[in-house]
Amino acid sequence: MDKSQLSSEKTELDRFAHWENVYSSKLTTEVSWFETEPTTALRLLEHMLPQGGRIIDVGGGASFLVDRLVSKGTWDITVLDISSTAIEHTKRRLGDAESNVSWICEDITETRQLRTYDVWHDRAVFHFLTNPIDRQAYLDRLNESLSSGGYFIVATFSPDGPEKCSGLPVCRYSPEELEATLGCEFRIVTSSQHNHLTPSGKTQRFTLAAFQKV
Numbered sequence: 001m002d003k004s005q006l007s008s009e010k011t012e013l014d015r016f017a018h019w020e021n022v023y024s025s026k027l028t029t030e031v032s033w034f035e036t037e038p039t040t041a042l043r044l045l046e047h048m049l050p051q052g053g054r055i056i057d058v059g060g061g062a063s064f065l066v067d068r069l070v071s072k073g074t075w076d077i078t079v080l081d082i083s084s085t086a087i088e089h090t091k092r093r094l095g096d097a098e099s100n101v102s103w104i105c106e107d108i109t110e111t112r113q114l115r116t117y118d119v120w121h122d123r124a125v126f127h128f129l130t131n132p133i134d135r136q137a138y139l140d141r142l143n144e145s146l147s148s149g150g151y152f153i154v155a156t157f158s159p160d161g162p163e164k165c166s167g168l169p170v171c172r173y174s175p176e177e178l179e180a181t182l183g184c185e186f187r188i189v190t191s192s193q194h195n196h197l198t199p200s201g202k203t204q205r206f207t208l209a210a211f212q213k214v
Contacts, residue, residue, distance in 0.1 A: 059125035061086030
């Protein structure tokens with residue numbers, strides 16, 4: 001095994017360990033990205049897929065978005081998260097309704113379990129991918145798994161947002177920078193700046209954007 005393989009495996013293990021520690025040491029309602037009501041994401045999803053379809057929520061292991069989606073009973077829902085602890089918290093919260101969701105516990109840059117989706121939703125995963133190799137792996141899976149005409153909804157820290165989150169560095173994006181990163185296979189549909197108030201009372205500036213695969 002060469003040094004690059006060892007480095008890659010260590011990075012992956014460190015990433016798993018980091019997020020397991022976060023969700024094992026904090027309540028779901030204590031993490032900085034907690035939202036009681038994911039109003040903005042729901043509004044976009046209902047606008048883009050009013051008649052139902054397949055949705056994957058990447059990094060949604062502890063999010064309350066899945067609760068709201070399940071309660072509406074309209075969509076085929078998949079939740080992917082790197083942390084098994086986060087997923088188990090949400091399964092317990094949903095109770096019997098958790099059987100209505102497909103769960104994937106893997107690193108999005110590594111998974112091979114994806115199907116084809118009509119909407120790929122990502123609130124604050126992509127901006128943690130500071131390594132260009134990881135970003136490209138993510139984009140490869142997005143392109144492989146999103147249907148033609150499907151939508152990519154993403155929230156990242158904006159250029160004037162925090163430089164770190166959960167002790168990790170992030171990449172900050174404007175809508176134009178996201179568009180350039182995605183390339184010509186995507187066209188921007190809508191974008192906005194969003195102020196998120198954390199449980200500790202701090203304000204974080206996000207870029208929220210939706211793209212359509214052409």
